[in-house]
Amino acid sequence: MAEERDDSPGSTPGLTRRGFLSSVSAGAVVAVSLKDAPPAAAQEIEATGSTVTVSLHVNGATRKVLVEPRWTLAYVLREVLGLTGTKIGCERGECGACTVLIDGRPRYSCMTLAVEAEGHEITTVEGLLEGERLGPVQQAFLEEDAFQCGFCTPGQIMAVEGLLRVNPSPTMDQIRTAVSGNLCRCGAYTNIFSAAAKAAELRKQKGGA
């Protein structure tokens, strides 16, 4: 059963790295209680620049937010929901830092409008935590030293998580293909590949336990 909660205006951060909010009207993000909102059926925004309520299923919880149609999922996750594990790198669907799972499949949240993500199951790197313990893919990245600066890491982890959910025992070639949409400017690829292999082992151990 999905947890329901409101997102208070206080959780809205201030200025973003890219100065996005300069073009976003203040107060666009407000708390909406589930009871007040109509069921999320057809979405239609007639006036340019106005907002719509969307209900996003993020990491097992239902989050009601007001969004402008032009806001990407990456933007909403970070700036509205405060889930800053998801990074924005190139913001053009090339680097993979913003990778999240949508219905279990890795996708670029910078190339997905938040209004398009409604009705789908969204998993971010925060959602892989098991309580306060790291999930197996996160743990494997730590153990294999699979990052240097760490900026691409959440995206890499989500790409590997997406792979292992459909293919628990990938070959090295399948691992390379799975993270081919995630760039690492530090060049930590060798350890990223090892971490993916290690993650597969850790997941299996856990499954067997």
Add this chain to the structure above:
Amino acid sequence: MMNNFSYVKAGSLAEAIKASSAKDARLHAGGTDLLGCLRDEIFQTEKIVSISNIRELKGISSRTDGSMRIGAMTTLAEIAVDSGIVAKYPVLAMAANSVGTPQIRHQGTIGGNLCQKLRCWYYRSDLRCFKKGGSTCYGYNGESQYHAIFGGGPCFAVHPSDMAVALLALQAQVSIAGPSGNKTVKIESFFVKPDSVIDRETILLSGEILTGVQLPAVKGEMKSAYRKVRTRGSWDFAQAGVAIALQLDNGIVRTARIALAGVAPYPWRAASAEKVLEGRKIDAAVAVAAAEAAVDGATPLKDNAYKVEMVKGAVEETICQFIS
């Protein structure tokens, strides 16, 4: 951030047709090319009409006559692993698997792939070229290493779609729904040439929606493959993409279809190379002759003569795979 637009998630095809008939409306399929174009201000839109919730546009189905239909909103990742497609039309599965990255393939659709805008670093910049109402082709006059060697003029940008050439090789048809009803056209008739229409790449007019693709039944033995050459192996657009489908009869090529991506402003059919193969048994010499014919009529620009050799190599290599 993108400029503001209004947004409609259409609940039905009829609703989508109506909503997208509005002035400056744009359809949203997977959104990967659309969002890129809006961010780079290649075009502006007042209204986005999303077709992602229309169930009838999704999925792959087989028909009793052996043909297959792929809904326009089927993702490239779904096509790449579909057992029917992999078994009967390997060229299409290979093409789907060569597009972008895993993330793009999970999001990008076959319909969106066919309707994507051209790739040219001038067109995709803030320069106002022929395609944006200007009066010059910066590619023709400038850095042309990724531009067209066939069919150029007045625009020399290349059509990047891997799926389009695979479908061209398979002699597929596309279905279109619009304000004046439904129609089905051959895939080659779906794309327009820049010397006749400069501001769009397909025949689709306002309110018209590509709803699906029909693949003809495979009769007898067919061999097909896609070979994509790019500057790096992990992901990129094609410098040259070669789609080949051969209908064989006792080892003799009955019909051949060869189509090239990334070398012309529209999916390019190498008709001379097809003629070389038809009626022949495939061997290394035939492959070389077909490769030579595949670049008939090539007119490279200042920086892209390498593509002529690249196409020849890729055509020869792909045909040689079929030698039994």
